[in-house]
Amino acid sequence: ISKTVYVKNLGTTPLTIAMSETNWNPTIADGPITLTWNRESTILAANQVSTATLTLAIASSISGIASFSTNIVITGTG
Numbered sequence: 001i002s003k004t005v006y007v008k009n010l011g012t013t014p015l016t017i018a019m020s021e022t023n024w025n026p027t028i029a030d031g032p033i034t035l036t037w038n039r040e041s042t043i044l045a046a047n048q049v050s051t052a053t054l055t056l057a058i059a060s061s062i063s064g065i066a067s068f069s070t071n072i073v074i075t076g077t078g
Contacts, residue, residue: 002055007074009044015076016043019054022071029068032059044076 009015019037024030039052054072 002053005052005054006049007039007044007052008049009046009076011076011078012046013078014043014045015078016041017074017076020073020075022073023069025069026065029065029070032062032065033057033068034059035070035072043078 007017009017017039019035019040021030021035034057035054036057037052037054039050042050044050
């Protein structure tokens with residue numbers, strides 16, 4: 001499944017953005033379930049807004065997981 005989100009640089013200098021996930025519950029979900037996006041290492045100018053597509057994929061071999069949760073963390077460095 002894919003979803004579109006918006007990312008904005010509220011700062012005054014360009015930022016390189018990155019995404020990670022934390023706190024997988026259950027922890028065994030991290031692997032057979034993956035989350036990616038199409039904006040890794042994108043540079044956002046000050047006050048720039050960009051659309052990003054998050055894609056969730058589940059391995060066909062997954063078993064034992066009826067539900068899961070994770071935190072999505074988007075950071076900017078620059």
